[in-house]
Amino acid sequence: MIILAIDTSFDDTAVAVVSDTTILSSVLSTDLSAHLEYGGVVPRLARASHEANIDGVISLALIRAHLTWKEIDRIAVTQGPGLSICLGVGIAKAKELAKKYTKPLIPVNHLEGHLLSFLAKRKQKISSNNELVHDEHIFPLLGIILSGGNTQFVHAKKIGEYTIVGKTLDDAMGEAYDKIGRMLGLGYPAGPFLEKIAREGIPGSVTFPVPMRQTHTADMSFSGLKTAASRIIAAHPDLDRQTIANIAFAFQTSAIKHLTEKLEKAIEGREISALVVGGGVIKNLEVRKALRSFGKRHGLPVFFPYSPRLCTDNAAMIGVAALSHTPTTDDFDRQPNFTLEQVS
Ligand code: KG4
Secondary structure, eight states: OEEEEEEOSSSEEEEEEEETTEEEEEEEEEOTHHHHTTTSOOHHHHHHHHHHHHHHHHHHHHHHHTOOGGGOOEEEEEEESSOHHHHHHHHHHHHHHHHHHTOOEEEEEHHHHHHHGGGOEETTOSSOGGGGGGOGGGOSEEEEEEOSSOEEEEEEEETTEEEEEEEBSSSOHHHHHHHHHHHTTOOSSOHHHHHHHHTTOOTTSSOOOOTTSSOOSSOBOOHHHHHHHHHHHHTOSSOOHHHHHHHHHHHHHHHHHHHHHHHHHHHTTOOOSEEEEESGGGGOHHHHHHHHHHHHHHTOOEEOOSSGGGTSSOSHHHHHHHTTSOOBOTTOOOOTTOOGGGOO
16 A cells, blocks of 8 residues: 655645555655744744645655655545644645545544554565554553654554543643753754753752652643743853753753653553654653663563654654555545544
8 A cells, every 4th residue: 555645734844655654755844944033833934834845845755755646545644633724734735636646535643643653664674563563462552652742641452542541731741842942042943952961961950840749640741840940040040051951951850750750650550562652752862761661660662663753743654644544535624633532
């Protein structure tokens, strides 16, 4: 099954061609410079950039896959969650192309893409996580989605049967990295810069609270860390490099502690055979290390996407998620708040 997948849920215009779970091409166009001066993504600028780039990105994805429209079996497109006006660009283009080339359409949940991104494999790779999907031993699994817009724990009995067992009540983990990084003058998106400078931090020089220790649920909260950061920054008017590093280190330590403490709650009393991780924040090596050692402590294998490019937004994961869905008629619309529990 060869699928051309489109994702315009946020600021990246992403198009990929997959043959089952093998990635034949994956192209991304991001115009970050347009958003930089605002310190975050401006929806109308993102939409303009999707509109300007989408045709070129689709052509390039086909060229890189060495395929023409004739060989494409289906078109998949992100239906949500995401920025409404941005989702609209991808959906309109997918419908237009489906009509023009008479291809079946599959709307996909962006978070299901992140969740299943570990299944995607590189072209010409002989064995990979792909075989796992046929291996019932990885189910039921616990998915950990850590992206710029979402942070949640998802219990999956099988593909398409999802229960959210914990989620952030306010900011996503990536958002906290971005907002605190911005306060520290680290640019946008700040996650990777914050991770890097945190390596120079002196443990114990600054402390952040660990959120929600009193609650017994697996829900999380990252906005208190933002408040703690602004308090600490206000107390250090001359923010030198060492102080920035100390704050970054302390924030990251608390955020990861919070995540793993809540992950304990998420697996408590649940039948789980594996942990599956997706989303931009898992590019972070400290987060990966913490999740790997969590898995080891609990005797659970932990599966990550094979490449960092599959962690942040991309369309290959949308193509892979589309494999387990049947095509629909083209009367579907965007769902900016589409949850995993609404996936059928
Ligand atoms: O998955 P993604 O593209 O976002 C959504 O789909 O919402 O991930 C982007 C997020 C940003 O918040 C970015 O700062 C964060 O992932 N991120 C990181 C790192 N690399 C990317 N956060 C922490 N450490 C990193 N190394």
